[in-house]
Amino acid sequence: MLFKLSVKNMKKSFGDYTIYFLTLILGVAIFYVFNSMDSQQAMMQLSASTKAIVDLLLQMLGGVSVFVSIILGFLIVYANNFLIKRRKKEFGIYMTLGMGKGQISRILFLETIIVGIMSLAVGLLIGVFASQGMSVVVAKMFEADMSRYEFVFSKAACIKTIVYFGIMYLAVILMNMISISKLNLIDLLTAVKKSESIKVKNAAVSVIVFLASIGMLVYAYYNVAYKTSSIGPGSIMLMIAIGSLGTFLFFWSLAGFLLKLVQTSRKTYFKGLNMFIMRQINSKINTMVFSMTIICLMLFMTIGVLSSGMSLNTSVKEGLKENAPVDVNLWIPVREDGKTAADMIEEAGYSMDHFKPDYALVTEYATNELTLKDTLGSAVKEMEAAYTMLDDSTAESVMKVSEYNKIADMYGQPKIEVGQNEYAVICNYDNMRVWRDKGLEQGTKISLGGVEYFPHYDKCQDGFIKMSGNATNFGIIVLPDEAVNEAWSVKSLLIANYSADDQQGKESMEAELAALDSPAAAEIDAVTKISLYEGSVGLGAIVTFIAIYLGVIFLISSAAILALKELSDSSDNRERYAVLRQIGTDEKMINRALFTQTAIFFLIPLALAAVHSIFGIKFVNVILESMGAESRGESIVGTAIFIIAIYGGYFIATYFGSKRIIAGK
């Protein structure tokens, strides 16, 4: 009997449940997809070094999943409370018919179980299929071989999803029991009629608080975005706190402020249903200041993590393309017997035939006669003030111009020239370049062995000696060949491409290189394109995956809260719209009012989150730049499309849902 009642209830209120149900399904599906990564096809095909990164990724995803399940848990409990509130009258009727609280709890228990099982089943089904698509994405990111396709189902992820969501549903059941035990029959029966007393805030107070909140936000924005370099971790926390408080006060006062603002123009306020719309928004925002704050901050995090995650990934890839243009760099410390890197590699048993003949064999020099202090000029004092840990007596790397140009040729960098008494600086690490450029502009002269040299260029030239994942060349001083003393030599470098033409051939040559095991081989250091790609792409992928995972969860959670609030209000609003109809308002006007009201309600937190993000992303960019990455315009566009699609979807579903509710006769 109770079961029948539960099922009937669910069928009846399916419309109200739709968004809740869809959000649960989405949550389950996403949870499964990210937790099934380990058993995905693409993962099986990865090389050993990538595998290590993927393991790290999986560990991190595991941790993030706990966090995600907490967020989803809160969402589910919150949403469930909405639904319970809506059904107070129904429970009241049950109780007047003699049903005990225990039985009502059992009805709710059954309903939760039904919703839980259905959402898990559908969610997992979608998740399993979505994870096949995810596999392709993973394969692309890690450049794994996907020629042999296989349908994959992860039992572990499935069990994990069921356990995590099972716990969440248990929490809901517990919460329901508590809220049912608190119910009074009289409250239940009069719940519908009890009109909320409208909390009217003093307009003057609202305006003052609003201005104060704007002030706090501007202060936090300014410090975070424009004084980034001088801000410590402690004051970052302070700025986040000020920003959050500012956000809260913003929503606390916004409704009153907006109302006051629109009211000052009688023409606007007393036009059509404008005052009705304003009052609706006013009462809505005022009843959910705290939720609005949380939603806004979650949206802010979504925008932040998505755009910086994508930025980092693209930027890593671009950085690699530029900074790892050849297959391999090998180097050894200079030996007394004068053997070069090429000699040593052959001695280690690796034939030079593995490399294309156009390789470059060069020497890197360094001398205590030429240190950072000597080349920076007066800029060194400023720099030391900024970076106290810097040692200005570090010897600079030096190269002969002829040898440097050989490398530049291989790397596709512009060749440089230096005259007889001239030098040039090669540097591509932005933070360092600033100081070096200052030194060059001043025309800082250096003297070596009594001879003076002047800068040929007044700016650093782009380039590097050793490949890396991104632009991190601190600086190399290029001198005329005759100015370099052979006694300064420190390293012998071999820069070469594998002689194989295809990727597979290169990979087997790389494997052979990695497998070398002899005393000679132990002396050789190497950096290869393949290893750089595996390492960096893996890092980028980790960040991107976690960003997308968190971003999606934040996004659907906040959109779902807004949607559920709006929908549960709509049933209260039904009476208000009925009054509008009775006094003869056009349907068109009513629909427009509903649309405007819903749109403003959805837009406000998003708009503030977007403003937060402008400054937040500015801050992140500074951090990214210091890591050698840079922000990408297209990642912002990507994020925007993503958010508009999901958030917009919720908005449209909410609008049509509300329309259906208020049209109900």
Added chain:
Amino acid sequence: MNTVLKVENIDKYYGNKGSLTKAIDGISFQIEKGEFVGIMGASGSGKTTLLNCISTIDRVTAGNIFINSKNITQLKGNKLNKFRREELGFIFQDFNLLDTLTAYENIALALTIQKVPSGQIDPRVQDAAAKLGITDILWKYPYQMSGGQRQRVACARAIITNPQLILADEPTGALDSKSARMLLESFKALNEQNSATILMVTHDAFTASYAGRILFIKDGQIFNELVRGRDSRKVFFNKIIEVVSLLGGELNDVI
């Protein structure tokens, strides 16, 4: 005198072939401009259905209703809404004010949905409020007012558009006797001083005694009609009671 409302032999059936309910069964009557007419009947007699049909909220099964010689049974969609907001004023038993709006805004809303220029709104709201004696509560919200005050606000909302016909559905139903009396005095004043035409549905003899003419409805048909003429309200009230007891059972119980 010109006829504001003319109801011609209307029927309203509910249900299907198996179980047909005749809520209204061939009712005809008319109301002249400046009249204050009451409709009385027990619950289930069809009086609310009649009012809903006249107020265009419900549709008749057969027959015609003319308001200012316009046949409203032919109107549809937005024309119907336009007609409703321009020609009719509504007063409901449970006030139907918007709880989020102040009294002033509730009254003004009837004008703004007619796209009345904002400049005209204030004088008209003040005027209507003065007529009903609610000028000093205009800035209150419904939940801050008494039932009687709320009903007078609703009344101001109904008259502000200068409708041809004011339809009141059990306007005193949710009021205590003192508030009810004040409201009815307001109705009387509107009717006598502004020659507003009022059609009021009630089952309360006291409320009905304020009207100039009363139609009694039983089982969907007009059962009797009482005209006050030169009688005092007290005499008229006693006559109403007589008819009510004639009508029998149910209505007596309700009183």
